[in-house]
Amino acid sequence: MTITVDHVSRRFGAFAALDDVSLEIPGGGLVALLGPSGSGKTTLLRILAGLDRPDSGRVIHDGSDLLDRPARERDVGLVFQHYALFRHLDVFENIAFALRVRKRPRAEVRARVEELLRLIQLDGLDRRMPSQLSGGQRQRVALARALAAAPRILLLDEPFGALDAQVRQELRLWLRRLHDEMHVTTVFVTHDQEEAFEVADQVVIMDRGRIVQVGTPAEVFDHPASDFVLRFLGQVNVLGATVAHGQARVGALSLAAPDLPGDERPARVYVRPHELELALSEGPELAPARVVRLTPLGAALRVEVDAGELGRLQAELDRGRAADLGLRAGQEVWIGFRRARVFAEDGRAAA
């Protein structure tokens, strides 16, 4: 069942946490709300959970306004960043909580909890207390607890934020598999674009209380709607430029910018490290640079170059290509842009 967020606003004093936000969350989908802190993503999640109320707007789900019902009657599951497990209850009773407060029969509770324990791969640990579990195990218990009463919507607030890198990686894949099995409409909040891309079908990018772009991971990465989105989604080289009549100039290099006609004005050119070309000999549209530093990153090699008036730039190329070039620190090279995006200083128009 689709969740329709309809013109929702929420202010805290003078601060607009959500500024007229509208969004469609497809039923059975897995959507990531992605943005820096203060972008409003957690506020939106809390409104969906019923832990906060918007000042205006509606949230339609299954033909009725979710906002008319208090949190306890919404049938949502919520997973917190810091687990929020009940520390006086063991694993079994934590998971059983939603069923106990609904006064379900004992046999049903036992069967459901055992099913969930198998699902989270913690069978046998049902009598452990939360304090005896690792962070990753606690978060799995929190997830099982949220799923116990078969919620219609599953919400996760930075669910892997408090875990170390390796456990986080495992749990992401596991969450994705779990969702593929259960198809419960899931919304999760994160500030980590890698996490959002890896887990979600659809990414909602938020900035200062507004939604700036919605799309699949590939769409938002390849076609960022603004320079904010572009900068937020991974490392990028930013170069000062001028643009006039559909042509941008960066130092001695020029780039096509057909979306920016009109008279000369300042602009910025964005080049991702893997889109920066390195060559050993001079050519058209190449600028001279000197290799400053080489850093191996798995299958890739990061090369920091000093390109004179263009400043220090980061390039990334695969190890094989790097070996062919025989790169070493201090070497003179030539750089060019395989692909670049130009945004006028004042905003949104892109090339």
Place this chain on the structure above:
Amino acid sequence: MSRRRHRALPGFGLALGWTVTWLSLIVLLPLATLAWKSASLGPERFWELASSPRALASYRLTFGAALAAAAVNLVLGTIVAWVLVRYRFPGRWLLDALVDIPFALPTAVSGLALTAVLAPTGWIGEPLRDLGITVVFTPVGIAIALIFIGLPFVVRTVQPVLADLEPEIEEAAAVLGASRWQTVVRVLAPTLAPAAITGFALAFARAIGEYGSVVFISGNRPMQTEITPLLIMTRLENYDYAGATALGLVMLVVSFGMLLVINLLQGWSRRRQVAT
């Protein structure tokens, strides 16, 4: 091939030796003297002194009023701690500081102040008198004095645990479908129980031994409003040292027994939530 085991924290032997010596000097030695003095009475004489009707009435009053006061403090102290931790309001720091006043005030001063307020001519005593309720010189007055001096114990033991309890716990309970009442009964009360029981035990222990604030408000009528510590004082003033020590020993044994039970209860409720 040394048989000594090496520990990560050195100084265990010295620290334990010091602890035992110190506790013996400060706690055990005076108590042993008490037992020794009573033993010199002989069992029959001891029993006669310890179980006189006047003594029995004083035990009932002392332990009964202390238990009632600790129970009231358990509830009210938890509420005060809740308000101080959970809400932000102007003057909160002042309220927080006020909680410690019963700790700092000489108990005789507390007793005088309470008597003045609660006496039939006092601010609270007068309207109460009009309703036909007398507080001063009754067991109720004694319990009120004990509530006053015991309040900080529950507040100060529950407060840190509450502050440590994330509001998210309650939010989680609500989203999982618990009503407000279910959240209190199933989540908050069990989580706070170990700390609250500790506070209760401290308030209770303090109330049993309280003397200064009670003597003013109780009226000290034998068989009715005479607490055991006061009866001991009366015996001492009459140079009846044997009678005083007999009463003292009874108090000691009963208090120790009750605190032991409370400690076991507390250990049990704590074990239920911490790793073993």
